[in-house]
Amino acid sequence: MRVGVRIARLSTSLFRYPHFPLVSSTSRRFRCNLSPSAASPEDCELNEESDEFLRWLRQKAGSEISSALSVGNSIYGRSLFASKNIKSGECILKVPYIAQITSENISGEIKLLLPRDIENVSRLAVVLLAEKKHGEYSGWATYVNSLPSVDEMHNAIFWSKDELEMVQESAIYQETINLQAHIKKEYSVLGPVLKQFPYVFGDVHLMDFMHAYALVTSRAWDTSKGVSLIPFADFLNHDGTCDAVLLSDVHNEISEVIADRDYAVGEQVMIRYGKFSNATLLLDFGFTLPYNKYDQVQLLLDIPSHDPLYGMKSEILKKHCWPRTTTNADKSNTTGNSFIVKEVKSANGKGKGIPQALRAFARVLSATSVEELQSLVTEATENDGRLARRPLKSNEREIQAHHILCSRLLHMIHGHDVALKELKFVDAFDCNNQQSLRTRMAKDLLNGELRVMKSAYAWLTNYCTSLSVPKEVSLHGKEFSYKLFFLFSFPDIYFILRVA
Numbered sequence: 001m002r003v004g005v006r007i008a009r010l011s012t013s014l015f016r017y018p019h020f021p022l023v024s025s026t027s028r029r030f031r032c033n034l035s036p037s038a039a040s041p042e043d044c045e046l047n048e049e050s051d052e053f054l055r056w057l058r059q060k061a062g063s064e065i066s067s068a069l070s071v072g073n074s075i076y077g078r079s080l081f082a083s084k085n086i087k088s089g090e091c092i093l094k095v096p097y098i099a100q101i102t103s104e105n106i107s108g109e110i111k112l113l114l115p116r117d118i119e120n121v122s123r124l125a126v127v128l129l130a131e132k133k134h135g136e137y138s139g140w141a142t143y144v145n146s147l148p149s150v151d152e153m154h155n156a157i158f159w160s161k162d163e164l165e166m167v168q169e170s171a172i173y174q175e176t177i178n179l180q181a182h183i184k185k186e187y188s189v190l191g192p193v194l195k196q197f198p199y200v201f202g203d204v205h206l207m208d209f210m211h212a213y214a215l216v217t218s219r220a221w222d223t224s225k226g227v228s229l230i231p232f233a234d235f236l237n238h239d240g241t242c243d244a245v246l247l248s249d250v251h252n253e254i255s256e257v258i259a260d261r262d263y264a265v266g267e268q269v270m271i272r273y274g275k276f277s278n279a280t281l282l283l284d285f286g287f288t289l290p291y292n293k294y295d296q297v298q299l300l301l302d303i304p305s306h307d308p309l310y311g312m313k314s315e316i317l318k319k320h321c322w323p324r325t326t327t328n329a330d331k332s333n334t335t336g337n338s339f340i341v342k343e344v345k346s347a348n349g350k351g352k353g354i355p356q357a358l359r360a361f362a363r364v365l366s367a368t369s370v371e372e373l374q375s376l377v378t379e380a381t382e383n384d385g386r387l388a389r390r391p392l393k394s395n396e397r398e399i400q401a402h403h404i405l406c407s408r409l410l411h412m413i414h415g416h417d418v419a420l421k422e423l424k425f426v427d428a429f430d431c432n433n434q435q436s437l438r439t440r441m442a443k444d445l446l447n448g449e450l451r452v453m454k455s456a457y458a459w460l461t462n463y464c465t466s467l468s469v470p471k472e473v474s475l476h477g478k479e480f481s482y483k484l485f486f487l488f489s490f491p492d493i494y495f496i497l498r499v500a
C-alpha cells in the first residue's frame with residue numbers, strides 16, 4: 001500500500017492516459033452543513049477567492065483553465081462545483097504542465113546535492129518546502145497558501161498513539177508505523193542537505209517534512225512529467241463510484257478531466273482518485289468512506305512451528321516462491337505470507353475475492369503426511385507447475401484445508417468486532433472535532449474490513465458444506481446433515497453461523 005506502489009502503477013497509452021493520484025487533505029474553510037456529494041445551487045458556498053485563484057492560475061498557465069467549474073466548500077473541504085450545466089463527455093478543466101509543480105522546480109545546485117536514492121514523493125516535498133519558505137515571493141504563493149495546515153490533515157501518520165490503537169486490528173496499524181519510519185529515514189538523509197541552504201528552506205523540522213510529504217501523497221498525481229501537484233484539479237474530491245479520472249494529454253502537455261455524466265449548475269463535481277480501499281485512503285489521503293466497495297483485508301498465514309512437517313512444508317513452499325516475509329520498521333518480521341482478500345459478492349457463487357493462492361497455501365498447510373505433500377508436488381509438476389491449485393482429492397481433507405482459513409478469519413472477525421465495540425460513540429456530523437472525525441474513520445475502516453471478512457467466511461463455510469453433503473440426501477435431510485456435520489466437525493463455526 002506504499003505510495004511508491006501507486007506511482008509504479010502508472011500506465012501509458014499512446015496519447016492520453018489516466019494520472020494516478022498520490023492525493024488528499026482537508027480544507028481551511030470546513031463547512032459541515034452541506035450534503036456530502038451534491039450541493040444544490042443555493043446550498044453551495046462558492047468561495048469568493050475562486051475567481052482570484054483561477055485568474056492567478058490562468059496567468060501562470062497562459063491559457064484558460066476552466067469555464068465550467070468554480071471553487072466552493074462542501075463537507076469535504078474545498079470542492080469544485082459546476083458553474084454551468086455540464087454535459088457528459090465535456091472537458092471540464094485543462095491544466096497545462098507548465099502550471100504544475102514537479103520535482104524539476106528546484107534549482108540545479110540543490111538538485112545535484114539531493115541524494116539519488118530518495119523517493120520522488122520526498123523530492124516534491126522538498127520543492128514544496130522551498131516554495132513555502134519563499135512566502136509571498138513564491139510564484140506559487142496563491143496555491144501554496146491554500147494548502148491545508150498539518151492540524152487540518154488526518155492521514156494515519158498524524159494520528160496519536162491512542163488514536164492508532166483504534167485500528168490495531170487492521171494491517172494499516174503496522175503500515176502506518178512503517179510509513180512513519182520511512183519518512184523519518186528520508187528526512188535523516190535530506191535534513192543535512194536542506195540545512196546547507198537555510199535561505200531556501202529555513203529551519204525544517206521532521207514535522208515540517210512529514211507535513212510536506214503528506215501534502216504530496218494526498219494531492220499529487222503521477223503524470224508523464226513525474227509526481228506533480230496540479231493546482232485547481234486537486235480541489236476535486238473523491239467518489240469511488242464515479243468514472244471520471246484525471247487524464248494526461250501528453251502531446252499537448254495538459255492534464256484534463258472529462259465529465260462522466262451530466263451535472264446541473266451548483267452540483268459538486270468529483271472524480272475517482274483510484275480503486276482505493278479505506279486503508280489506502282486513510283494512510284495516504286486522510287479520509288475514509290462509510291461504504292467502500294474496494295475494501296480489502298490482509299490475511300497472514302504461516303506454518304505453525306510445532307507442525308511435524310514444518311521443514312518439508314517450508315522447503316516446498318520456498319521452492320514455489322513462498323514465503324514472503326516483510327520486515328517492519330522496528331526490524332521485526334511480519335511473519336507469514338500475506339494474502340489480500342476482497343469482498344466475496346455471493347456465498348454460493350464463485351468466491352471471487354478469495355485468492356486461489358491463499359486456498360493453495362491452506363491445502364499445503366493442512367497436509368498431515370509426507371505422501372500428501374509429495375503428491376501435491378507431483379500434481380504441480382504434471383500440470384502448470386503451480387502448487388495445490390486443484391481441490392484435494394479427499395473432500396474431508398479439502399474441508400480441513402479450508403477450515404484453517406475459516407478459523408483464521410473467525411479470529412480476525414472477533415478481533416474487529418471487539419475493536420468496534422470499544423470505539424467511543426461518535427456523532428457522525430461533528431466533523432470539526434478531531435477525535436470524533438478520527439473515530440468515525442476508524443469505524444469506517446473496521447466495518448469495511450469486517451464486511452469483507454464475513455463475506456469470505458460465508459463463502460468458505462458454504463464451500464465446505466457443499467463438499468460435506470452426500471449427493472443423494474433429500475433437501476430436508478441435506479439441511480440436517482449440514483448441521484450435524486458442522487456441529488461435530490467445527491463447533492466454533494457452527495455456533496457463529498447460528499448467531500449470524
Ligand SMILES: C[S@@+](CC[C@H](N)C(=O)[O-])C[C@H]1O[C@@H](n2cnc3c(N)ncnc32)[C@H](O)[C@@H]1O
Binds near residue numbers: 027238239
Ligand atoms: C485533493 S484534496 C481535494 C480538495 C480538498 N477538499 C481541499 O480542501 O483542498 C483531497 C482531500 O479532500 C478531502 N476529501 C476528498 N474526497 C473526500 C471524500 N470522499 N470524503 C471525505 N473527504 C474527502 C480529504 O480531506 C482529502 O484529504
